[in-house]
Amino acid sequence: MPEIQKHEVVHHLRQATSQLLAELNAWDNTKPDTVTGDILEIQSYLKSQLLDSPDLITRVLVSGIGVQVLVAYIDGLVDTVMVDQDIIAPILKSQTLPEKWDTETLHTGQVTKETRWTKIWPKLLRGNTIICAQEQSAVWVVDTVKYMQRPVSRPETEAAIRGPQEAFNEIVLTQMNQIRRRLPDNRLTFQKVQLGTVDQHQVIVVALRGVVNPGLLETVMYRLHRIHMDAIPNATQVGSLIRDHPRSIFPTLRYTEHVDFVVWGLEQGKIAVLVDGDPFVIVLPATLWDFYQTPMDYNSPWYDASFVRFIRIAGFFVTLYFPSLYIVFTTTNQNLVPYQLLTTIIGSHIGLPFPPILEAILMIFVIEIIREAALRLPKALSTVLGTMGAIVVGTAIVKAGFVSSQIIVIMTVTALSFYSVPAYELVGSWRLVNFVLLASAQFWGLFGVLWVSLALVVELDSMVSFGVPYLSPWIPVNWRSLKDSVVRLPLGQWRQRLGSIRPPRMSWNRTSFSKIGHPRLRYHQNRQR
């Protein structure tokens, strides 16, 4: 056999053996978990576990007193300057025994000692550097993590014209810093929960002690600790595991990327759950009305915010009832339509091949296709496509004789109203309810629409979010919380916090003004100026 072929065979066998070994290691739970103290064996172990992955860097050094040391880290996840200057350089010069390196040799901030591989592996793979000294049964784990993160940017999904424009990014530590900076109070607590046996997701529960209801905090912690899964990819999945009514189509948790909105919730006694790797923070409890509030509501004058909220409520009714009422009026209850409109509707339907219900379904599909396409395409292209789609398809589909011009107006207004809901997670829910209403309108007319509406109210009324009724503050009525409902009263008139979430500290405003109201400059003071 030629020499080259021999080499190839050996190389191939080595690779296969390594893979087999790694596979065996992954399956073998009985192997010893402790650190042996033989650095060459450890080096081999590390390489075999990661299948000679090129990003695993291992280096054997000799310390100042002649002890062999293995330094290992994942390239790209660590700050290499730190590794060079604060770990390798001091070790090369160190005259102390490895047991005292944390206090006398290493220059970094956080150094811990670990003896079990189950603890060491996640830290190594997160960007820590491990230092193994010969004949030592413990490993130094040094925090050299370099966070690769996108900069703090503007919120993409909850754009605000006024007020803070700071959004969370994917790094949970940055999220904590952003909250801490806005709420520098020693009662602000961050409690860590590790979820996922494979992906080891960090989940941080944020609460303002003294304001948050202890029962609420306890419930959240209990539900998080109860989760035992291999992997939990993102905040949505974490939320789906801890929320009330997990099979309901209505969301009972609010997700937001606005820092100021999360802080406002914490100040009102809510809880935020940060999930590493997801810029959307869970805010709970969340009632139906919470999904109609935006961060900008608190950055606008009270009258403007109230008016916009009123428009959103109107949008809600348009979203739900516009298409179904069109079906009702054109199919079963024509007597409710003014005769002028009825005549023109009849005129517009002459020669059209489809009944109104099919027209509506056809238009829903057209709009959904345009929406999906616009979401997937690059921004510049999606704007063009959206406009072109709306205009070209809208006009052409009427001229082509597929649908009437009225249904174009109805479905366009409905589609726009869908997105007047500030929280995206509720849009999908209303879309489904809309389909049910359409079907009931077709089969049972106005009677069916009323039945479905009644069932909807009953369903929503039976729901809770972490003990808070879903239709709160209206059903059951909570007078204290109505100050932040359709009308948002000026903050100066708030005497207490919102009562629905039952914070132990209700007092909010203790400003004492004189009898005449707000302090003002007197007339003569103005004149002196």
Add this chain to the structure above:
Amino acid sequence: MRPLQKLFVISLVLMLLNVTACGTVAGINQTGVVLALGVDPGPSGQLLWTFMFPNPTITPSSEASVKPSEEFYTLQSYASSLVQAAEKISMLTDRHVYLGDIQVVAVSSHIGSRELVHVIHLLINTGDFPPRAWLTIASPSGEAVLKVSPPEEVVPTVFLGSYFSCQICHAIQLETRVWQVWDDLLVPSHTAVIPLSTVKGNKVQVNGSIWLTPTHIVECGRKRTLYWAMAMGKYRAGTLAIDNNRVVAEGVRIASHRWILVSSRHMVSRWIITLHGHWQSVNTGFKETSYDNLAEKMVLRHVLEIYQLAVEQHVDPFGVLNQVVWTTSGKAIMPRAEVTVLCHIAATARTE
């Protein structure tokens, strides 16, 4: 979900599926909307029903291009009742005849009082018919009145429906709905007043009224209708000419307040009619008080004339008898009327 709850939900859904009320409703493409109805006398006790439909091809963009003669079309049938007539029309067309949007009903002036009362009861007793529709007596016939559509009316607006709906377009407010007439007929002491529409050339004029009781009809011309409107306070923003049309008041609105005065000896119907408005440009020697007196006298004379006519004809288009019945327990006879006319027509700044 518990089994019992499941059963309840399933039975509820099945029950809903069996609701047939909506299943009988025709689709919008198979609906013919009737906008006006004409009623004329027919042979052997039947009636000639005229249904007026809008042109079904009308859309907002095509309205301007449709000729006035093509805006509506009518279909007729002889039948004893509206339901039968609608059924016959349905057989003539491929559409369900929808009566719910009828705006106006024009009943021929050749129909007698008993027949007219019968027609009104027929209309009210027809389930699909909207009692809010305007009612008018048509001369020479209901069909003739419906077929006249002035050029300013654009389909689907019906001329008479639009005419009676407008509260500020005409000085005399004669509009009455089918249910109001039916309601008046239910009370023996009442007399219904129905406007009279007459075709003249290619125009329709609402220039009179009829007083309808279950036993007879009293026709009123233009002047009597005007004075009746004055007496009843149904005259708004009109004109008033005195002194052989040499002096005219404009913007005249007349308010009427009527009640019954009962004393131990006799009963009096007391009316106070107040005129407001302003005199048109007059000469510099204008004497406001004298013109006011003339106007008062003129209105008073005509109101008393019309009241006298009502007494003679045994009708009560003023609602006096109803007041009598409610005020006293005695026999409902028309009492003596004491009418006071107060004129507050002011002079304008415009003088010649």
